[in-house]
Amino acid sequence: MRIDTHVHWSSEEGYVDRLVEAERRLGFDKVCLNGAVWAAHREANDEVAAAAARRPDAIVGFAYFRLGAWGPERVRELHDQGFRGLKFIRPPARYDDRAFYPVYEAAEELRLVAQFHTGIVARTPTDREHDIDNERHRQIYLDTIARAFPSLKIVGAHLGNPWYEEAGMACRWNPNLYFDLSGSSLKKRPPEFFQSILWWTEEGQYRDPEGRHAWEKVVFGSDVAIEQIGDVVNDYQRTMDAIGLPPPLQEAVFGNTMAKLLGLDT
Numbered sequence: 001m002r003i004d005t006h007v008h009w010s011s012e013e014g015y016v017d018r019l020v021e022a023e024r025r026l027g028f029d030k031v032c033l034n035g036a037v038w039a040a041h042r043e044a045n046d047e048v049a050a051a052a053a054r055r056p057d058a059i060v061g062f063a064y065f066r067l068g069a070w071g072p073e074r075v076r077e078l079h080d081q082g083f084r085g086l087k088f089i090r091p092p093a094r095y096d097d098r099a100f101y102p103v104y105e106a107a108e109e110l111r112l113v114a115q116f117h118t119g120i121v122a123r124t125p126t127d128r129e130h131d132i133d134n135e136r137h138r139q140i141y142l143d144t145i146a147r148a149f150p151s152l153k154i155v156g157a158h159l160g161n162p163w164y165e166e167a168g169m170a171c172r173w174n175p176n177l178y179f180d181l182s183g184s185s186l187k188k189r190p191p192e193f194f195q196s197i198l199w200w201t202e203e204g205q206y207r208d209p210e211g212r213h214a215w216e217k218v219v220f221g222s223d224v225a226i227e228q229i230g231d232v233v234n235d236y237q238r239t240m241d242a243i244g245l246p247p248p249l250q251e252a253v254f255g256n257t258m259a260k261l262l263g264l265d266t
């Protein structure tokens, strides 16, 4: 099973069908489509829910979740609307602010995948108005959440760019914390760099607590326009080939790991 875990909604005409067609051409079975549309300062959750209902063969709905404004009852509503994951970005306080814990608790209970933007986010002209503070996006806060909610399935986007080392160690110590490599990292960093951050294997004293290889904690996410998804696939492929990752691990990255998190058959 191949899954693109990180695609944002677009209101372009015919977007969903074009997306599904492009992903299928690239060999993907499913797309996690999220309702976070920052440029328009709104969430497109209803549109994503409709797309997931219309194309259940291909679209897995992730709702944009407004931390600080919404509580656990909203998590339940979104779950009942058919969403399988929640997308968190630009929070009004650190991700691990204890005021957000009831939200994470509900997501854990309902087995929703929690997808967090991590690292420095794109700049916009309204950042002051929206009180954008990138420090709130640090991976160490996902480490806190992962320890507090051991059954919550957490995916951090962008491997925490530029706080990669923090992301790597948080990922190693928390069995329920995963990362995607979307963003500029695969363009600017050589394969050896990823090897140095994602360095542990299944064996030995310094292994992951569950004995998993580092790349079993990595998922494929594109986070780009339809036309550029193939380019991101190539970037992942080139990096994994260069470090000699065996084919079963590559397939885990390209979708089997996320399928397990979503409770889908691989």
Ligand SMILES: [Zn+2]
Residues within 6 Å of the ligand: 006, 008, 117, 157, 223
């Ligand atoms: Zn995103």
